[in-house]
Amino acid sequence: MTYSPVDRQGAAQRGTVALRLRGRTAPQAARVYWPQRASHTAALLLLFNGGGVPGLIHDDANARTLSSRAGVVVVTVPHIPGPDDFRDAVAAVEWVADHGAELGADPGRLLLAGDGGGGGAAAAVALHARDQGWPALVRQILIFPRIPLPGPGGAGGLPTGLLAGVSPAIVLTLDGPRQDDGAPYAALLRDAGVEVDLLRYDHRPGGERVVTDLAVSLRKALSARAPPHRPDPAARHTPEAAAVNVHQLNRSARTTTEVLQMRKVQAGLFSSVDGVIESPDQWQPGFDEEMGATLARMLDEQDTVLLGRVTYTEWAEYWPTSTDEPFASWINGTQKYVASETLDTVGWENSTLIKGPVNDFVARLREKPGGAIGIAGSPTLVRSLLQAGLLDELTLMISPVVAGGGLARLFPEDSPQTGLKLVEAKPTSSGAVIATYGPAR
Numbered sequence: 001m002t003y004s005p006v007d008r009q010g011a012a013q014r015g016t017v018a019l020r021l022r023g024r025t026a027p028q029a030a031r032v033y034w035p036q037r038a039s040h041t042a043a044l045l046l047l048f049n050g051g052g053v054p055g056l057i058h059d060d061a062n063a064r065t066l067s068s069r070a071g072v073v074v075v076t077v078p079h080i081p082g083p084d085d086f087r088d089a090v091a092a093v094e095w096v097a098d099h100g101a102e103l104g105a106d107p108g109r110l111l112l113a114g115d116g117g118g119g120g121a122a123a124a125v126a127l128h129a130r131d132q133g134w135p136a137l138v139r140q141i142l143i144f145p146r147i148p149l150p151g152p153g154g155a156g157g158l159p160t161g162l163l164a165g166v167s168p169a170i171v172l173t174l175d176g177p178r179q180d181d182g183a184p185y186a187a188l189l190r191d192a193g194v195e196v197d198l199l200r201y202d203h204r205p206g207g208e209r210v211v212t213d214l215a216v217s218l219r220k221a222l223s224a225r226a227p228p229h230r231p232d233p234a235a236r237h238t239p240e241a242a243a244v245n246v247h248q249l250n251r252s253a254r255t256t257t258e259v260l261q262m263r264k265v266q267a268g269l270f271s272s273v274d275g276v277i278e279s280p281d282q283w284q285p286g287f288d289e290e291m292g293a294t295l296a297r298m299l300d301e302q303d304t305v306l307l308g309r310v311t312y313t314e315w316a317e318y319w320p321t322s323t324d325e326p327f328a329s330w331i332n333g334t335q336k337y338v339a340s341e342t343l344d345t346v347g348w349e350n351s352t353l354i355k356g357p358v359n360d361f362v363a364r365l366r367e368k369p370g371g372a373i374g375i376a377g378s379p380t381l382v383r384s385l386l387q388a389g390l391l392d393e394l395t396l397m398i399s400p401v402v403a404g405g406g407l408a409r410l411f412p413e414d415s416p417q418t419g420l421k422l423v424e425a426k427p428t429s430s431g432a433v434i435a436t437y438g439p440a441r
Helices: 060-070 085-099 117-132 182-191 207-223 246-254 289-301 309-321 327-333 358-367 379-387
Strands: 003-007 016-022 027-033 043-050 072-078 110-116 139-143 169-174 196-201 265-271 302-308 335-339 351-353 372-375 393-398 420-427 433-439
Touching (some): 043 117, 072 085, 117 139, 207 302, 265 379, 289 433, 309 327, 372 379
Parallel strands (some): 110 139
Antiparallel strands (some): 027 072, 420 433
């Protein structure tokens, strides 16, 4: 298979480029999205768009966000049902595996995804890859998939008794009477000994929610640093094992709900030895590489930001028109929630004013799927959430300087006593100390 660039206009700004894949049957239009901090070791995600989640693929912003939040190079290909759709899907996967290095990614860390009918194509190609012994897949990701499942006795559809040895799966599914085939197929995979991460929804989410949850699951899967799944065709079950009762499938699927972890709330602040956090530009001796790496790690984990009124007002005046990249694009594109008793509206893009008690809102937000929740500046909000037991991680980058009087400290003299646990402390090349604390519980 060959490829040729179709439209490179604006590629540098958007991180995307359109390619034309020439498959075994007909040309396939594809797009490529690179994360902001691209690396030749980045994983490579091929995603078949089957229309299961409106806007998930065709929305450049969602695809770009998925790429940056998960730290993967994303290639999207439309899934067009027809007599040759399986061959086209196989051709696209083989092309991506062959040319991953040219796209700036590690083809040995290949992920295969699809939504709706594209999810069915991804599942079928994952089985094909297992049977052929190539390419090795880190995960198959099935997003509200439509998969032809067998009836009683194993008649028709995918050979459910032959799923052993296929790559591990991340499956997104809707609860309710067969909204999609995700839950029963996940049950079949588990019965075959395949590792499955199952995410359930009680209503159909939009593309932004799916992207957020996918990024969290992908970071978790990739952070394990396990080698890609190596297909073992010999591990398949015999056809006789394909007899599966659909009612039993549905019953078991309803009892295999995954419990999502509580989202982490984290804050990172510059501090002097005497606890001053206001205006670090006036007293901080320098910003070193270790501080930059700490902040980058926190941003990679976060997909939501909490701001107090003062920080919001200052940042909303500066960042919307700033060219200070990559943070400008990150903060402008990230969901922001503003805690204020005096503001009536917020106009910065992706900003929402918190209604009602802030602590109650944050407690509910932690229970929803997603990445870490960061607090930008906002020392009053940091103190409030800490005292309410809602702050999971407080990182102080303590510079070797006494800032003196006249500037605000993180904890004023009237602050109540609050116990903390030291999670990590490390010195930096500039003489600072980066100390991370968690709740003493």
